[in-house]
Amino acid sequence: MPLENSWIFPSIESIHVIGLAAFVGTIVLEDLHTLGFRIPDARHLKVWTHAGLAVMLLTGAVMFLSDTTRYLRNPAFHVKIALLVLTLTTHFTLHRRGTRFAAGLSLALWTCVILAARAIADFDV
């Protein structure tokens, strides 16, 4: 069902962005702390990280299912999903070790995922 002409799609997009702020926002705090920046330990915010991830996966799936043809022919979407799979995999494996390398890699990879995601709007054909 195409949702473009109603208020539902923008609302789901907004919730996706709110999830982004909670999810990546808390990961960034943790990574900067690991890298030695003067940022307090944010481990108690883990619940926000996981809630944010759940919200993003759910709203993301709804947006994808609302117009699968649009997304499947969009090159930026393919790049985003490939980067997302890679980044989520490292998040639940390498990132857990809490090394400085893993923190720096995590910051770089999440930044790339977001840039690719944002580009979906620019590569509609």
Next chain:
Amino acid sequence: MFNPLLTLARWLQDTSLRLDLSQSTWAVPIIGAIHVLAIAWFGGAVLVQDTQLRRFRRTGISILAFTGALLFWSQPLRLYYSQFFRAKMILLVMIAVITLLPARHARLAMAVSLALWAGVILASRGIAYR
């Protein structure tokens, strides 16, 4: 009646920077991407007590304000008349006012500003559509 905000929007609309921004293929997408990236990078700061993250928070607000100002400059009149843009600005002013609350209300201030920031994001997405 003299309307300073409309006068400003009209003046910005006629600047050459507005033309450059709105006619460039990549300017607005790139500035918009940095704006969203800043939400992700600095959004977590809303969940942490003010005093511990002052510089981090200020960096985020500065990047958002700078890229936001450029995005406004790319289409001042459309945004001036956008209901969602007005709602967003009002919500931002409310957040600014809440930061003035005394420290003993820090927990309440954080809860209210969290809700207001969620409103800011909702209004922001609306701007793209109307």
